[in-house]
Amino acid sequence: MRADQALGAALAAEHAAVYAYGVIGARTTGNLRAVATDAFNAHRARRDRLRTLIITRGGTPAEPSPAYELPVVPSTAAQAVELAVLVERGVTGAYLELTASEDPALRKMAALAMQECVVRSYGLRPAIETFPGMPVRPDPTPAATPPSS
Template sequence: MVSDTSADDVGKLSKALAAEHAAVYAYGLLGARTSGSLRDRMTLAFEAHRARRDQLRTYLRARGGRPVEPDASYALPFFPGDATLAVRLAVHLESGITAAYLELAAARDTSLRRYAALAMQDAVSRSYGFRPDQPAAFPGMPVAATPAPSVVKD
């Protein structure tokens, strides 16, 4: 039997797992549709998300939960028809992963909170690696305003 505290954490873990399933699916597609160094980065992201997915399954089972299975396919917000769109989709995926782990960061179990924080850090770092010229705001935080030009007075 799962306690109320564990049930709350199991729900958060399940949501993070569902997000990882979607990321594994999408990065599999992205790896197949890219080439060169971009494909290498997509493959590394695929492997990272697959490892996180497997760890989340372990955490769920250890807490008496039943891991959700992946869907046969996932609807993408747009089709990555070229390298620019592939990068855009990868950044979108990492943003979604960060948001999924943000909820897990509120888990009662401190080890899960730490795991979630590290997962968010990884996702944000991957996103930045794909688009260093356009860093995203952390979920829940406002986008930084463009600084006003400084005025020099005589």
């Protein structure tokens, strides 16, 4: 994938993240709404930087869709967290292609964006997920061996 295509994929993911966090923020209260608002603002800022970068590189940034099909429509706090974690995973995966760019500035931008997403996801659901593109880690707990007779 060329750098301009990877930038477009990252922009599309940021458009979707802004939409999803708007839905999450509208359907939550308290601390979860504050977290969603912070994430909304962070993704909006990254989206705007990507748009500017694409234009600077001579491209035409894609506009957001008017609506997105969400994998989870949150009606509870748990569903809102689930959607947010899915969003962060998706955005992390979209930036993965940019880490292979020949341009060191693009690689750095992508790595920092991925780091932000992973930290945000972990803050919502403290679990270590398999990194996008990496094989699933085996369970570190050794299997029980039956005693010999």
